[in-house]
Every structure is written in C-alpha cells, then in structure tokens.
Amino acid sequence: MQARGARILVVDDEPEILRALRTNLTAHGYEVLSATSGAEAQAAYAARRPDLILLDLGLPDMDGLALVERIRDHAATPIVVLSARGAERDKVRALDLGADDYLTKPFGMDELLARVRVALRHAAHPASGSAAVFRSGDLAVDLERRQVTVGGRQVRLTPTEYALLRAFITHPDKVLTRRMLLQEVWGPEYGTEAHYLHVYVASLRRKLEADPQRPRYLLTDPGVGYRFRTEPSD
Amino acid sequence: MSWDQDAAPSSPHEPGWLGYAAAVAGVAVVSLAIGVILSWARIANVSMLYLLVVLALGTRFGSGPAVMASLLAFFTFNWYFVGPVHTLTVADPDEWLALLLLLAASVVTGQLTAGQRRRADEAHRREQEAVQLYTVGRWLAGAPTLDAALQQVAEYLGRALALQGCAILLVDEEGRLQPRAVVGSEVGGERELPRWLLTADHAPTVAASPRRWVRVVPPARPGAAGAAAAGRFALPLRAGARVLGTLQVVAAPTRPPFSREELRLLEAAADQVALAVERVRLQAEANAAEVLRRTDELRAALLSSISHDLRTPLASIKAAAGSLRQRDVPWSDAERDAFAATIEAETDRLNRLVGNLLDLSRIEAGVLRPEKEWYPFSALVEDVLGRLGPLAADHPVAVDVPDTLPPVLLDYVEIDQVLSNLLENALKYTPPGTPIRVAARVADDALAVEVADAGPGIPPAALPRLFEKFYRVASGPDQPRGTGLGLAVAKGLVEAHGGRLTVESAPGQGTCFHFTLPLGAPPVLVPAEAS
Numbered sequence: 001m002q003a004r005g006a007r008i009l010v011v012d013d014e015p016e017i018l019r020a021l022r023t024n025l026t027a028h029g030y031e032v033l034s035a036t037s038g039a040e041a042q043a044a045y046a047a048r049r050p051d052l053i054l055l056d057l058g059l060p061d062m063d064g065l066a067l068v069e070r071i072r073d074h075a076a077t078p079i080v081v082l083s084a085r086g087a088e089r090d091k092v093r094a095l096d097l098g099a100d101d102y103l104t105k106p107f108g109m110d111e112l113l114a115r116v117r118v119a120l121r122h123a124a125h126p127a128s129g130s131a132a133v134f135r136s137g138d139l140a141v142d143l144e145r146r147q148v149t150v151g152g153r154q155v156r157l158t159p160t161e162y163a164l165l166r167a168f169i170t171h172p173d174k175v176l177t178r179r180m181l182l183q184e185v186w187g188p189e190y191g192t193e194a195h196y197l198h199v200y201v202a203s204l205r206r207k208l209e210a211d212p213q214r215p216r217y218l219l220t221d222p223g224v225g226y227r228f229r230t231e232p233s234d
Numbered sequence: 235m236s237w238d239q240d241a242a243p244s245s246p247h248e249p250g251w252l253g254y255a256a257a258v259a260g261v262a263v264v265s266l267a268i269g270v271i272l273s274w275a276r277i278a279n280v281s282m283l284y285l286l287v288v289l290a291l292g293t294r295f296g297s298g299p300a301v302m303a304s305l306l307a308f309f310t311f312n313w314y315f316v317g318p319v320h321t322l323t324v325a326d327p328d329e330w331l332a333l334l335l336l337l338a339a340s341v342v343t344g345q346l347t348a349g350q351r352r353r354a355d356e357a358h359r360r361e362q363e364a365v366q367l368y369t370v371g372r373w374l375a376g377a378p379t380l381d382a383a384l385q386q387v388a389e390y391l392g393r394a395l396a397l398q399g400c401a402i403l404l405v406d407e408e409g410r411l412q413p414r415a416v417v418g419s420e421v422g423g424e425r426e427l428p429r430w431l432l433t434a435d436h437a438p439t440v441a442a443s444p445r446r447w448v449r450v451v452p453p454a455r456p457g458a459a460g461a462a463a464a465g466r467f468a469l470p471l472r473a474g475a476r477v478l479g480t481l482q483v484v485a486a487p488t489r490p491p492f493s494r495e496e497l498r499l500l501e502a503a504a505d506q507v508a509l510a511v512e513r514v515r516l517q518a519e520a521n522a523a524e525v526l527r528r529t530d531e532l533r534a535a536l537l538s539s540i541s542h543d544l545r546t547p548l549a550s551i552k553a554a555a556g557s558l559r560q561r562d563v564p565w566s567d568a569e570r571d572a573f574a575a576t577i578e579a580e581t582d583r584l585n586r587l588v589g590n591l592l593d594l595s596r597i598e599a600g601v602l603r604p605e606k607e608w609y610p611f612s613a614l615v616e617d618v619l620g621r622l623g624p625l626a627a628d629h630p631v632a633v634d635v636p637d638t639l640p641p642v643l644l645d646y647v648e649i650d651q652v653l654s655n656l657l658e659n660a661l662k663y664t665p666p667g668t669p670i671r672v673a674a675r676v677a678d679d680a681l682a683v684e685v686a687d688a689g690p691g692i693p694p695a696a697l698p699r700l701f702e703k704f705y706r707v708a709s710g711p712d713q714p715r716g717t718g719l720g721l722a723v724a725k726g727l728v729e730a731h732g733g734r735l736t737v738e739s740a741p742g743q744g745t746c747f748h749f750t751l752p753l754g755a756p757p758v759l760v761p762a763e764a765s
Contacts, residue, residue, distance in 0.1 A: 088647055089605050106585055108578065178607070193757050195608035195641035202613045202637070213620045220617045223605075223647035 009050035038062035072098035078119035088223035137231035168228035253295030257303040260287035292347030300344025374510035384415035404479035471508035547580035590719040597726030604645035628666035634673035655720035664689030686746035692739040
C-alpha cells in the first residue's frame with residue numbers, strides 16, 4: 001500500500017457504484033471523497049485538492065470531458081476515467097485531453113486498484129528518464145548508450161523502433177493513445193497514420209517478446225492504443 | 235375497321251402475280267429448251283422437263299402458279315411439239331396418253347410441293363410466334379419490377395406489330411384502370427373499365443369484333459379524321475374470372491389489317507401479362523404472410539432467448555450472493571472464493587450478452603458509426619488470437635495472414651469483434667482437436683478474410699437463416715448453446731464497413747466464413763528518424 005492515505009475523489013452519478021468504490025478504496029487505506037455531478041466534483045476538487053480523481057464520463061449536468069479539460073488547465077492531478085463499453089472515442093479523447101488512464105464498466109475491483117496505484121505512482125515519481133538504465137523483466141534499455149538487451153542478449157533496433165520503445169518506457173504502465181505515440185515519435189504534425197504505428201509495434205514485439213502473439217510488455221488496448229506493462233526485474 | 239379472320243396468309247414481301255408471271259416465263263424457257271433439244275435428237279419423254287418448272291413453282295409460290303404451269307405446259311407442248319404441230323389436235327392416241335400423263339404428273343407434283351411449302355411456312359410462323367412469346371415471357375419473368383416488364387412488353391408489341399400506340403392498364407384498388415406502361419400516342423386514355431369487362435361472361439359488346447376483341451370507339455372529334463379512322467382495341471387481361479386490366483392497342487389507319495398470327499401474338503401476350511401480374515400479386519401476398527410469420531417467430535425467439543440468456547446468469551449471481559450472506563453457514567475461504575468467482579464470471583457473461591444486444595440494436599437502428607482508422611490486419615489477427623489464447627488451447631489454429639498485406643481502414647473494436655465471434659463459433663461448435671484456419675489475402679479491391687474449420691459443418695437447411703438474429707442451429711442437448719447473436723452482429727458490423735459476410739458449409743466437410751473489407755489508399759508516412 002505504497003500510496004497509503006492518498007485522497008481520491010470519486011465522481012459518479014450511480015449511488016451503488018459510489019458505495020462499492022468508497023467501501024473498497026477505504027478498505028485499502030485511501031481517503032475517499034464522492035461527488036454525483038460535475039458541479040459537486042468541481043466544488044470538492046477546489047475545496048479538498050484530491051490526489052487522484054476517478055471520473056465517470058457520463059455525468060448528469062456536464063460532459064465529463066469538459067471536466068477533464070478544466071482540471072488539466074491548472075493541475076496535473078491524475079485522472080482515471082470510467083466509461084461504458086463501446087465509447088472508445090470518448091476514452092481516447094479523454095486520454096488525449098490529459099486523463100491518465102481509463103476503465104471500462106463493468107470493471108473488476110483488482111483492475112481498478114491496480115490502475116489507481118499506477119496513476120498515483122506516476123504522479124509521485126514522474127518518469128523523466130533519470131535512470132540511465134531502464135529494466136523490466138528480462139528487458140534492459142540503456143538510455144545513454146541506446147542499447148537494448150533481452151535476457152542479456154543485445155537486440156538491434158532501427159532508430160524508429162528505438163524511439164517508439166523509449167516513448168513506451170518513459171510512461172511505463174500508462175495507456176498511450178495512438179495519437180500520443182505518433183506525435184511523440186514522428187512529430188506533432190502526425191496523428192492519423194496509425195497503421196505505421198501498428199507495424200512498428202508488431203516489429204518491436206517480434207524483437208522483444210518471447211511470444212509476439214501473447215505479449216508480456218507491449219499490450220494492445222483495443223480501440224484505444226498501447227500500454228507498456230512493467231514487470232519486476234529478473 | 236374490320237378484318238377477315240380466314241384471310242390467307244399474305245406474304246408481305248412479294249405480290250401475288252409474281253408466281254403466275256414466273257409460271258409463264260418458266261414454261262416458255264423450258265419449251266425453248268425442248269425445241270433446241272428436239273432439233274438435235276429425238277428423245278421420247280423430253281416433256282418431263284416441264285416437271286422441273288412445276289416443282290420449282292410449287293416450292294416457291296404455292297399451288298396456284300404450279301397448276302397454271304401444268305396447264306400451260308400441257309397446251310404448249312401439244313401446240314409446238316405434238317403432231318400435228320400448231321394445232322391442239324393429236325393424231326397419235328399414244329401421244330394423247332403421254333400428254334395426259336404429263337398433265338397429271340405436273341398437277342400432282344405441283345400440289346405436293348405446294349403442300350410442303352405451306353407446311354414449311356406454317357412451321358416458320360409457329361417458330362416466330364414461339365420466339366416472340368418466349369421473349370415476352372422472359373421479360374415478364376426477368377425484369378426487376380413489374381412495371382419495367384410491362385413497359386418492355388408494350389414496347390415490344392408496338393415494334394413487332396408496327397402499332398401507333400400500345401398500353402397496359404391494370405385495375406387499382408378502387409377498381410379503376412391505371413396505365414402502367416404506355417408506348418406511342420393516342421393510347422392509355424380510357425381509364426374506365428368498359429362495362430363488358432365486369433360482366434360474368436364478358437360477352438363483347440361490339441358484336442363485329444371477333445373473339446375476345448373489343449373495339450373501343452373513340453369519341454367523335456370533328457376535324458380529327460385521322461384519329462377517328464385509327465383502330466383502337468382493348469383486350470382484357472384476366473386471371474380466371476378476375477379481370478386484372480386491359481391491353482390497349484392503337485393501329486394507324488394506313489396499317490393493313492392484323493393477320494391471324496398477329497392476333498394470336500397479341501392474345502398470347504395478354505395472357506402472359508395477366509399471368510405475370512397475378513404471379514406478382516400472389517408473391518406479394520405470400521411475402522406479407524411470411525413477414526408476419528417471421529415477426530411472430532422472432533418475437534417468440536427473442537422472449538425465449540432473453541428469458542434464458544439473461545435469467546441464467548442472474549440466477550447464478552443471486553444464488554451466489556445469497557449464499558455469501560447466509561450468516562448461519564460457516565463458509566470456508568475456498569467456498570467464499572468460489573461464490574465470488576461465480577458472481578464475477580456470470581457478470582462477465584451477462585456483460586457480453588448485453589454488449590451483443592446493444593451492438594445489434596445499434597446495427598438495426600442504423601446508428602452504427604465505425605470509428606475507422608488504417609490498421610494492419612495481421613496485427614489485429616495477432617491481438618485477437620492472443621486474447622482468445624486460453625479458449626483456443628484445444629484447437630490447432632493455422633494463421634495465413636501475411637505481414638505484407640496492405641493496411642485496412644477499419645474500426646478496430648468492431649472488426650476485432652467480428653473476428654472474435656467467428657473464431658469463438660469455430661472453437662465452440664467443433665470438437666477439441668479440430669483444426670481452424672484464419673487466412674487473409676487481397677482479392678480485387680478488398681481484403682478477403684476466411685475463418686474455416688474442419689468441424690462437423692452446418693446442416694444445409696440452417697444456412698439461409700444462419701445470420702438471422704436469435705437463430706440457433708438445432709443441436710443436441712449436450713451441445714453448447716449460443717445466444718444466436720454473434721453471427722448477426724458480425725454480419726451487421728462487416729456490412730457497416732462496406733464488406734460482405736458469407737458462409738459455406740457442408741455436413742462433414744467443415745464450415746468456412748468469408749468476409750471482405752474494402753481496401754483504399756492509406757496516407758503515407760515518411761519514416762522518421764529517432765530524435
């Protein structure tokens with residue numbers, strides 16, 4: 001429970017969901033604030049400055065995306081959005097607007113707690129590439145010498161593959177939309193050429209993953225983007 | 235206007251006197267030839283040469299010219315070659331006999347060949363009629379709509395019979411005639427059903443008209459002599475005792491009377507049109523009945539599916555939750571875990587079902603808006619197979635999806651679901667160990683994808699309804715039971731992408747689902763170098 005005591009604002013207009021989340025998060029040592037509308041959420045945010053916001057995108061009084069935008073205007077407070085299945089476009093927009101992660105309803109409590117932990121960890125230690133060598137499982141990336149090894153064996157990457165991998169490991173465990181990845185690797189003028197991205201992800205998987213069909217590191221978030229999953233180093 | 239029903243078929247190409255002229259000319263030529271021959275040698279039966287002329291005339295022009303040629307030959311030969319020459323008297327009784335034999339042989343030859351000619355003509359006319367009727371029938375059967383067929387038939391009749399106008403009018407719900415096909419002028423105007431059409435025995439009221447023909451007398455228009463002189467006729471279209479409409483024909487005043495064949499063509503065309511109209515009406519009634527039956531069936535299937543597929547997980551969840559709340563039973567940790575696991579698994583099942591139902595309602599409401607982007611299909615297949623991994627553990631899955639395929643513009647979530655539904659079907663309905671194959675290739679302007687299994691196949695009777703929602707192939711009690719939604723959803727999603735989903739299956743041969751996704755020109759990205 002590394003983030004013991006963190007204050008979480010839960011915004012959802014469904015009382016049953018609020019109750020279940022409050023019970024679980026409190027049981028895991030978090031302090032929980034709740035709001036059932038956008039107005040209440042803004043008031044609670046201003047008064048109590050939560051460490052993380054769990055935000056349902058379907059609010060009765062305002063568009064959840066607008067709330068994401070408003071909060072991002074002046075704070076980097078991590079935001080995890082909750083949305084129904086089928087609303088992939090909303091998820092992607094929320095992420096592009098600066099939300100940190102998303103969960104599709106109905107979600108499992110384990111998954112929710114994992115996402116909350118990751119988001120809080122990112123907020124506490126923003127990944128800055130400070131470490132000279134990034135390690136996860138059998139993968140090691142020497143950021144200074146631009147060397148990649150899997151299980152000690154050196155892997156040759158093309159410059160684009162390396163740039164893509166670096167984008168992933170700069171945001172470990174965070175979902176990255178296709179637009180974010182394209183712009184980070186290719187430049188701000190890109191955003192719709194996602195098929196190239198998929199080709200490079202596929203080739204990275206072939207070079208880094210033991211079984212490219214069942215990847216350990218480079219996971220697909222269907223309809224949203226990709227996520228680099230970290231593992232404890234060997 | 236009137237016509238003679240028994241008028242001999244007049245050959246439209248040549249005047250009648252031509253045959254007789256040919257008879258005179260032929261006899262003259264042969265007589266000259268005989269004269270020349272006799273000056274060389276005395277040949278006993280040289281008069282037989284006339285038979286050639288008679289034969290030719292009978293074949294070409296019929297019996298009249300042949301008989302005339304026979305008589306001419308008789309007299310000419312007598313006059314010029316039978317002694318005493320230049321008289322019609324004959325000295326030798328043997329010569330008499332020869333001459334009479336010549337006459338008899340010529341007449342019989344002429345009659346026989348003329349009979350052959352008539353039969354050949356008749357056969358030719360019948361063949362033409364058959365072709366015409368076949369043409370009309372084919373249009374009536376093959377045109378996309380009834381009106382298109384009627385228009386084609388009216389145009390054809392107008393052309394084939396050199397009519398000024400031809401119209402087909404059908405009786406509408408109010409019992410009035412509505413023109414459905416009109417060609418030419420001065421036609422289609424009579425909207426009232428003539429009274430005779432409504433009488434039970436439909437005796438034509440204009441007695442002069444033969445058979446079923448009724449002459450519609452045009453309103454007297456002073457100064458419109460042409461119109462008054464034109465022949466206007468109406469022929470009822472009937473199916474049994476019901477009058478469905480009329481075939482109206484306007485003939486120009488200059489047109490020769492209709493021949494028997496032309497009348498037959500018109501009557502047969504009217505019969506065929508009536509049959510086609512009746513067939514369309516019966517088909518429409520049958521369709522309406524079928525739609526009603528299907529709607530009822532669908533409603534019943536929906537209720538049974540909803541009650542089963544929604545209630546089953548709900549029952550499990552409620553039982554598990556209720557068990558957990560029982561304070562008087564000391565559940566072990568493992569038992570509590572099992573209850574919780576049941577609740578989670580059944581919730582997921584319910585969620586999938588609701589997801590399919592929502593997709594289906596979005597597809598049916600036409601509000602499905604694929605959020606398309608360019609995607610390499612091989613990457614999508616890898617993702618889906620990776621996700622289905624545990625399910626596919628019992629089946630060898632062969633993948634033939636080259637990395638070199640061009641990217642496809644698709645909604646990842648939706649095509650992921652199409653592929654998942656098809657693969658889940660193959661995994662669920664084939665015995666463990668059955669090989670499954672996923673293949674994709676470029677075919678014309680589309681990506682053609684195949685999901686094939688070597689399983690037991692689908693009964694042919696089930697194939698036409700396979701993609702209907704809530705339709706489930708009848709299976710044994712130990713067979714897995716689907717929701718009847720997966721394929722309906724897959725088809726809807728593929729079609730929302732502008733593709734097609736089809737199936738081929740034979741019992742014992744396996745099942746193969748094919749779908750296509752249109753290809754286009756993806757935006758080109760210059761590979762960037764790492765910054």
